[in-house]
Amino acid sequence: MTAGLTLSGVAARLHGRRLFAPLSLTVAPGQVATVMGPSGTGKSTLLALICGALDPAFEAEGRVLLDGRDLAGLPTEARQIGILFQEPLLFPHLSVAGNLAFGLPPALRGRQARAARVREALAAADLDGFEKRDPTTLSGGQRARIAVLRTLLSEPRALLLDEPFAGLDAAARGRFRDIVFDAVRRRALPTLLVTHDGSDAEAAGGPLVHLEPVAAEGPNGSWKSPM
Numbered sequence: 717m718t719a720g721l722t723l724s725g726v727a728a729r730l731h732g733r734r735l736f737a738p739l740s741l742t743v744a745p746g747q748v749a750t751v752m753g754p755s756g757t758g759k760s761t762l763l764a765l766i767c768g769a770l771d772p773a774f775e776a777e778g779r780v781l782l783d784g785r786d787l788a789g790l791p792t793e794a795r796q797i798g799i800l801f802q803e804p805l806l807f808p809h810l811s812v813a814g815n816l817a818f819g820l821p822p823a824l825r826g827r828q829a830r831a832a833r834v835r836e837a838l839a840a841a842d843l844d845g846f847e848k849r850d851p852t853t854l855s856g857g858q859r860a861r862i863a864v865l866r867t868l869l870s871e872p873r874a875l876l877l878d879e880p881f882a883g884l885d886a887a888a889r890g891r892f893r894d895i896v897f898d899a900v901r902r903r904a905l906p907t908l909l910v911t912h913d914g915s916d917a918e919a920a921g922g923p924l925v926h927l928e929p930v931a932a933e934g935p936n937g938s939w940k941s942p943m
């Protein structure tokens with residue numbers, strides 16, 4: 717069995733045409749692989765395919781394995797893959813604790829046990845006492861940290877990062893990146909990062925993949941770029 721996240725000949729087709737050339741890659745536990753490429757090449761589509769949330773307009777190709785298990789046919793919620801977006805997507809009508817509790821595994825029973833897990837997570841992230849805060853009153857960096865805590869509380873076995881550092885200024889970006897990569901290493905999560913920023917790729921330190929658009933067949937049999 718290969719530990720980590722393995723992509724084998726993975727591609728996404730739209731109206732029968734591949735967005736990018738089939739991708740094969742293994743991301744080891746605790747490693748961060750980076751996916752870069754021009755806008756529209758299918759980076760977000762690739763992440764959606766991996767976590768089982770591909771838009772029905774697309775057709776998936778290839779195999780995705782997590783710790784040797786083929787994820788084909790498994791619904792998103794059964795894949796145990798955490799995902800973070802550029803926008804932290806916190807629920808504005810819930811407190812910080814309510815947002816974090818949303819990430820807890822349903823199997824963790826009991827109000828007190830759930831509240832304790834949320835409290836511990838906040839304390840470990842230097843956010844003690846934030847339970848009752850309204851997420852709309854937090855800074856961008858604080859909201860980003862709550863979003864990553866919520867994802868980690870769900871005890872994922874792999875992590876997908878869709879430009880989660882992009883909305884932050886340089887100092888906050890570096891600090892937040894350290895927090896996320898540190899969690900990835902401590903929890904030995906195979907992680908795939910989509911970014912347009914070379915410094916993110918450098919900090920990630922793992923394999924670097926450039927998605928290239930696939931050339932499309934022109935009307936008279938010639939080949940042209942779809943871009």
Ligand SMILES: Nc1ncnc2c1ncn2[C@@H]1O[C@H](COP(=O)(O)OP(=O)(O)OP(=O)(O)O)[C@@H](O)[C@H]1O
Pocket residue numbers: 730735753754755756757758759760761762771773
């Ligand atoms: N639901 C959809 N139906 C049809 N086409 C779509 C759909 N979603 C995305 N696309 C198209 O698929 C292509 C890939 O989109 P995707 O968002 O994966 O690219 P990306 O590489 O993540 O782009 P960016 O770097 O700008 O975020 C784009 O050309 C986009 O317009």
